[in-house]
Amino acid sequence: MSLKKLLKPFKLISIARRSGVVTVLYPYQKSLITTEFRGKISIDATKCMGCGACVNACPPNALTLSRRDDTIILNYFIGRCIFCGRCAEVCPVGAITVTHEFELASTSTRDLNESLVHRIERCSGCGGGLGATSRMLQYVILHSPASENYVHLCPDCRKKKLIQSLAMKMGARTEDYEG
């Protein structure tokens, strides 16, 4: 018994022999990740409509939305991203996919920024800025077809149009509103 106990520590030899070498020669050998791994995200520029749903859900503000002149800019800063994939979950058009990419180190922060620029639509009534991109409008029309008549108008022109159509119903002539 006591000899057995004494010899116990030597079991390490058999454990070590059986397990062999377990480390891999990364990056020369196989990849270290599983199928479920969440890496950096990729935003499909052909689908994104600049609605900002992902920006609202992103916990560390890696995604930001800014407006400059006639454009809405969606910026993705990988340096802040925690690779949670919440953005992909909430995007209404499925523009975001979570990739397996994780080797993201860079010597320049410029490499860690990706932006997507959307043009802002103009009001078909007065020509002012509408605050929405054309894809956003298409999305609204797709989901509520009745909106097609007024989505291309700014709120002011919309009000005008509503009053106009109400007045027309009540018998006013169009000339009253012109000139």
Add this chain to the structure above:
Amino acid sequence: MSVEEILDIIREKLGGIAEDIRYVESAGIIVRVKPVNLREASHIVHDVLDAYFRTMMAVDERPINNTFAAYYVYGLDDKGINIIIETHADPYTPVLPSIADIVPAADWYELEAWDLLGIRFKDRKLYRFVLPDDWPEGLYPLRKDVDYTARPSPRITYKPPLQGPRLPVGPYHPALHEPEYFELFVEGERVVDVEYNGFHVHRGIEKLAESPRFTYQKVPFLAERICGICGFVHSVAYTLSVENAAKIEVPERAQYIRSIVLEVERLHSHLLWLGVACHLLGYDAGFMHSWRIREKVMVLAELLTGSRKTYGINLVGGVRKDINMDKITAIRNTLAWLRSEFAKLADLVTSVPQIVRRARGTGVLPRDEARKLSVVGPVARASGLDRDVRRDYPYCAYKDVSFRVPVYTEGDNLARLMVRVEEIFESMDIIDQLLDKLPGGSIMAEKIEVPEGLIGIGNVEAPRGEDIHVVITGRGRPYRWRVRAPTYQNIPALKVMLRDTPLADAPLTIASIDPCFSCTDRIVVIDLKTGKKEKLQTVSIPGGCGCEI
């Protein structure tokens, strides 16, 4: 014993001094007392009713009821119910009586409330504790009138430079876990006293969660970043507290998945600790093999959640990632492999003389000291306190599984090691049972609405012990979110463990509570024989993660 019966007892014992006694399902029995009666109430709850001190939450409630409030949470472990003593202090000069002499575990909480909210505690020494030394006087960051973006200019403090021969060893690495700083006062080779100086990387997470930048659904990701090793524990504790407060019905399947992932996390954490303990004792082979086994657990965690650590699958109302048949098979295979491999390793580690002889009888924490400090987790269980949140205050799916809670009475480093070794086996059993019973259905609650002004408590048995979060709900985000990590409760016990022991045992003893700040221990040794505190030597203590400083 039913809630009614406990209420009767409390009415009988505290009825004379309580302004109001009410039962809130999401938190416990709330007893409101005037500050003058706080000490008496604390004495009755802590000593007469024999409740453990769990946490204290101080809140700036001036926008609600023009007071500063403090909620002292005690737990009747054997009945699984909390008793909360609520008291309100004046909004202009908030002062409360100190209870640190009655409830020693409350010491830190009072210092923290003083630092962050400016609540003064009478008849005790108050000093800068959580905030950095150069934070200005009189600015209390957790008050609601301090904006979370406030960046005050630092005050200039003068600290006399250290004198005498010094041997600075290694980097001070704030990026890896929490750095801490012990001062060991020694006489020759014996430690005679210990001073602790922590919170070097206090991040203001509680304040951040109250800021407009955050929402209920963003906080789980923040909570998960409180700890790099057992982060999921914090995100579950947070979501539980909000769900309890708002009575959100979380689907069974989500509860099971949470429990499974929590146990996977415990496996990796205990294996990590075991490896580090071996390393500290110079048994690097044990370290290597423990981490070899742990690697499989990490890969499993990634398969289940999408990430090796900071899993990010938790939201208020449920989880984001389901488990399918393939994953169940993967879990079963990993567990089968782990069982046989770990059995061999455990057998080896617990028989190697260089571990057993160094761990037996060192760093002893006697039962009564452990009780006084209300310590938690393996530290409590190794000192004869039979407490485990999974059994005492069941949450997630733990009510549906049976498991053993290992308890040792020796209170030494070996006992703490044995508790963890046995818990690894128990965790594997728990996962198996959960998989057997895994119910179907959805993984996300249908309705998630959080009304304002409710209080909720969420507790989770982390690998290091009980982790408890208290939330007061607000509009769109918590009004107040109080986090109490297990190490917070356990560090004060180190004073007892280290006192009057050989200096050589200090590294293992400090590591034996499995502190969360592992990577960087800085220890200053002060030789009392020379009678001069200035005569300093700094020694290197290898930290928890195997990085030497």
